[in-house]
């Protein structure tokens with residue numbers, strides 16, 4: 001990278017917003033799981049849309065590769081540059097202003113670098129809800145959420161990130177700005193361009209701003225953990241509670257016994273929610289716009305019916321916010337707890353909910369007969385058909401030997417998901433991790449359409465190359 005290029009970048013964003021020192025760059029170059037390490041010529045942190053546009057124009061003129069980055073919490077290596085050291089990372093964290101809150105329109109306009117937690121807080125300040133919710137919400141940014149079309153724990157009721165956006169501001173690969181910051185719920189004036197950028201993982205444009213949809217803040221919630229004998233019972237319970245509570249379910253998360261044990265072993269203060277162990281659990285949450293305790297009563301009645309139908313063996317409903325937080329802690333600490341149990345091989349699959357039981361039966365059987373002692377820890381968003389089918393290594397096995405089988409186990413698990421009409425990436429995206437595998441699975445027509453989009457919007461191939469689809 002030429003000194004002249006860097007000098008121009010410094011002129012655009014200011015000296016303090018450009019990092020070239022190896023130690024200071026390190027946190028931006030490694031992704032959280034330690035699966036990808038990249039090299040970069042500089043980390044550039046613009047402070048405005050105009051600065052992003054100027055950087056992109058300069059990059060276009062000088063054929064410089066740009067890797068967009070938000071909170072660096074992505075799980076597929078999309079935000080990590082390659083090993084060439086030729087890219088600049090364009091990190092959006094300085095663009096962290098809430099632009100406006102329109103309480104009548106129920107919308108929040110933000111810079112892309114606003115963290116998800118800050119967007120939630122801004123909505124809450126006006127008794128509104130921005131319902132996207134992820135365990136990484138303190139760090140991940142709206143731009144990253146939209147670029148990955150993040151899912152999380154409330155998709156069942158509110159949809160994916162894609163469903164929560166009314167408008168976008170995009171800086172294109174050549175530096176032009178598209179201002180699509182519209183707050184309209186109805187707008188059929190031609191192609192819906194924002195959809196192209198949502199879920200494009202930084203390969204088609206830089207998201208610099210967004211108009212987000214808000215909802216009334218729930219006034220009451222009922223949160224419970226129920227012990228269920230099988231995943232089939234969990235699916236029947238989902239439909240039972242849904243019917244009994246008039247569609248008030250906002251989360252329905254599956255948890256295996258081994259997950260509870262790992263959390264109780266490794267997370268200080270975490271407690272087993274029920275007195276007797278059960279092979280499976282679900283965390284159920286209902287929300288309502290009304291005050292009062294009626295949701296707890298509704299859930300209790302619904303569980304009584306479920307116990308009669310032998311879908312549930314025991315259940316506990318949170319009696320306070322502290323207890324509710326403790327239930328969510330059990331669910332959300334599972335990935336971290338698994339890290340203390342040696343190597344883990346991850347999957348983020350989805351299948352139609354009607355196939356969840358078959359998927360779990362077949363996948364557990366297949367991995368256990370392939371490697372006796374392997375410990376499946378399948379958990380996640382059962383209400384959306386999305387299971388994080390994570391595998392912990394056999395106790396006595398060497399971690400490296402186990403992790404060397406990552407692709408092998410992906411093939412087994414993804415093969416079963418696909419056979420059951422599922423997807424190999426429910427919510428984390430493609431990035432580098434699944435790019436080649438996706439290319440094997442998509443039809444020629446679909447890949448051709450994706451490549452045509454990429455070539456049209458980024459003709460020089462400078463925006464996050466090597467991610468999602470190779471051109």
Ligand SMILES: Cc1cc2nc3c(=O)[nH]c(=O)nc-3n(C[C@H](O)[C@H](O)[C@H](O)COP(=O)(O)OP(=O)(O)OC[C@H]3O[C@@H](n4cnc5c(N)ncnc54)[C@H](O)[C@@H]3O)c2cc1C
Pocket residue numbers: 032067068069070071072073074075077078079092112133134135136139140141142143144145146147148149150151152153201202203205206207208335427428431464467
């Ligand atoms: C503990 C934990 C829990 C998680 N839980 C969930 C979950 O429940 N559901 C879920 O879907 N994900 C989950 N994730 C994954 C991750 O948090 C999400 O993918 C998140 O949306 C990424 O946001 P980020 O700002 O960190 O983006 P980054 O990791 O920085 O980037 C992710 C991708 O988006 C691109 N990008 C980032 N910002 C922009 C921008 N402004 N313009 C264009 N492209 C951009 C990057 O190039 C990259 O391809 C979890 C991660 C962790 C660590």
